[in-house]
Amino acid sequence: MVINNEEKKILSNYLAKRGLRDTAQRETILEAFLQAEGHLSAEELYDIVKSQDRSIGQATVYRTLKLFTEAGLAREVHLSDNSVRYEHLYNHEHHDHLICTVCNRVVEVKEPAIEILQSALAERHGFNLHDHRLYLYGICKDCRESQDSPNR
Amino acid sequence: MVINNEEKKILSNYLAKRGLRDTAQRETILEAFLQAEGHLSAEELYDIVKSQDRSIGQATVYRTLKLFTEAGLAREVHLSDNSVRYEHLYNHEHHDHLICTVCNRVVEVKEPAIEILQSALAERHGFNLHDHRLYLYGICKDCRESQDSPNR
């Protein structure tokens, strides 16, 4: 069990500031979340949490993920059209997502020039930008090659 | 009743190419869609269609909007997190969306430089880009001014 002191502190501070309580469930869910990689759904996290503490309910996982988001520990990601997923936010640089529509592979990408242009664009329209979502959909090299292969 | 011959032809061509049929319902829904402005949900379009032909069912509107999307007449927009909305695509230049998170106003914006950088970014990762979604969330000038007003 890795100890993520920084994240725990952030959560504790957030809870204290709001008059909320630091409970065992929230710590268990935080640890499960921090140990998981990638972009996971509430239900996937619920499965992990269950294997740790069978008594924790599904609704609590939903509630707590929302809490993490508000506390700045998690970020919502909408990879495909329906499901919401979560990724680590604290200590992770901002990035956007490049998604292969054939194999569903997700690549995290950074392009500071785009970020700057976004701010300028918003500014030009009188907006104070505080968030954005950029999803790039395409076909990755592997899928292109296997599609072009001479079977068919 | 405006006659949108071009769009009707596009739909007819698409249907013919796929061996699908050109029905009265599809034409009614197309006309309703083309007359509506902005970004509307399937249910909103259904309300409009109903006022035209009460016998058309909700499922048909959902099906037909998907059809329009495949035919290149409509484009899905995901303004807020849950609902899917549709906007005109044919004869409308590509744009992205700037959304005020206070009043929900939506501004359509264009920034060719961002588009170019997106392609280059995808290319660099071996992807063939065929679509993207960019949503910019901020607070518009009006909302900023009314928030800063000295009542409170």
Place this chain on the structure above:
DNA sequence: CTCGTTGTTGATAACCATTATCGGTAAGTT
């Protein structure tokens, strides 16, 4: 035109991720 095939439709049930509800519990306070 008749018949068989296949796409289409509307009503409705089902789905499924998420949220609301609620009774009970635990933490913190006085």
Place this chain on the structure above:
DNA sequence: AACTTACCGATAATGGTTATCAACAACGAG
């Protein structure tokens, strides 16, 4: 201890979307 309030888990409910299915309409072959 008594009280307040946040929290929890179980479960029902929600709401947008999709699947199902029987009836129907277009089409093509004969």
